[in-house]
Amino acid sequence: MIRNLGLSIGDIVAPQPRSSPLGEPCDPTWFILIARPQRDQALEAYLRLIGVLDVWRPTVPAWRKSKGPRGKVQYEHNVAPGYVFTLMDRHPQWHIIRHHAGARMRGVVGWDGIPRPISSETMAEMIMVPKRIEILRKDGEAARRAALASKAPRSGDKARVMFGDTSYVVDISEVDLGVAHFVINSLRCRVPVDQAERIEKS
Numbered sequence: 001m002i003r004n005l006g007l008s009i010g011d012i013v014a015p016q017p018r019s020s021p022l023g024e025p026c027d028p029t030w031f032i033l034i035a036r037p038q039r040d041q042a043l044e045a046y047l048r049l050i051g052v053l054d055v056w057r058p059t060v061p062a063w064r065k066s067k068g069p070r071g072k073v074q075y076e077h078n079v080a081p082g083y084v085f086t087l088m089d090r091h092p093q094w095h096i097i098r099h100h101a102g103a104r105m106r107g108v109v110g111w112d113g114i115p116r117p118i119s120s121e122t123m124a125e126m127i128m129v130p131k132r133i134e135i136l137r138k139d140g141e142a143a144r145r146a147a148l149a150s151k152a153p154r155s156g157d158k159a160r161v162m163f164g165d166t167s168y169v170v171d172i173s174e175v176d177l178g179v180a181h182f183v184i185n186s187l188r189c190r191v192p193v194d195q196a197e198r199i200e201k202s
Contacts, residue, residue: 022093026089029088029117030088032083033083033085035082036103039104043084043105046100052088055085057085061077062076152198153197153198154172154175156171161191178194
């Protein structure tokens with residue numbers, strides 16, 4: 001059944017304004033939105049589209065294996081998967097945001113079902129977390145390299161190497177460009193120095 005709207009064929013109907021997900025201006029306020037699995041970036045893109053003041057997803061540089069010539073590629077590792085931090089300078093209309101975000105968004109961090117803002121002081125501390133993680137990662141990487149360098153053999157050293165599935169104790173004849181050269185059963189062999197461990201002289 002079609003309701004009688006008082007319209008006739010040929011009448012011009014003005015388009016109805018679409019409800020905005022952001023309302024009147026307010027002081028900049030941080031909120032934490034919860035993304036659905038694997039939809040962090042999609043939720044970030046939606047928030048930027050509707051014009052929030054800022055969006056932040058904490059990440060740190062990391063490496064993963066690749067089939068390319070380098071064997072690994074750098075990417076930004078998300079240290080808080082599922083959470084998207086957004087700074088809004090207009091009052092959020094949560095029911096509209098949830099409706100428009102659809103499958104990208106699961107909810108908003110709050111209490112008793114009510115979204116709660118995050119203080120600037122808390123956000124300032126949280127923004128420092130990825131930087132601290134990166135500093136710790138770099139310190140750990142530097143320590144790992146230093147440990148490997150301390151065990152790396154030099155020319156004339158005895159070293160334990162893995163060649164195939166077997167461990168050998170060999171005399172290193174030369175180290176050149178990070179490659180250790182030695183002889184096994186009259187065969188000249190070589191391995192990267194990080195696969196050879198120097199045997200300390202007793």
